[in-house]
Amino acid sequence: EAGVAQSPRYKIIEKRQSVAFWCNPISGHATLYWYQQILGQGPKLLIQFQNNGVVDDSQLPKDRFSAERLKGVDSTLKIQPAKLEDSAVYLCASSPTGGTGLRAFFGQGTRLTVV
């Protein structure tokens, strides 16, 4: 089966510019996650969707980050304006809703460098 697709793979922008990342989850997966992984740290959950509803966005810096998942399928994460500390890998993951084999599948990530 096709995996989680993310684009772009790499992005370099200047501070105060805006940027958007795209994620297409595995077909049929109701749950979609966006994580931020700063170099040398574990992934930090930014936002979690169940279908097109938000389950958890408690760690999303809402003054500059936004995310949407229209029609409960693919999703975009936007940063506007970007700061130097936003340099990180942004990971998208998806998981099915139920079943005993519950686990998350990760995309390759988008590496963002803010200069």
Added chain:
Amino acid sequence: GDSVTQMEGPVTLSEEAFLTINCTYTATGYPSLFWYVQYPGEGLQLLLKATKADDKGSNKGFEATYRKETTSFHLEKGSVQVSDSAVYFCALLRKAAGNKLTFGGGTRVLVKP
């Protein structure tokens, strides 16, 4: 809230040595537990998992046992190879919290020939 604590690295070993990476968690209820691995330049991959107490997950010679009484899920491998050099992440998923997935900080392992 949910949290995962794992030993800090880097852990440096010689080939064929025994590897242990400690992981403990805090969560209500009965989470599923996972070890993910991130090889240099690659994305996160699931290494093994356990969904209930006393379950043992295993894959590629790695093992971890879900210990409810000590809230732990330590990763072990009896004889490491150079190709096991990677960053290892312990994680928990709570279905009752809408499949919330929480990661530890990661442990970098370097295996020298």
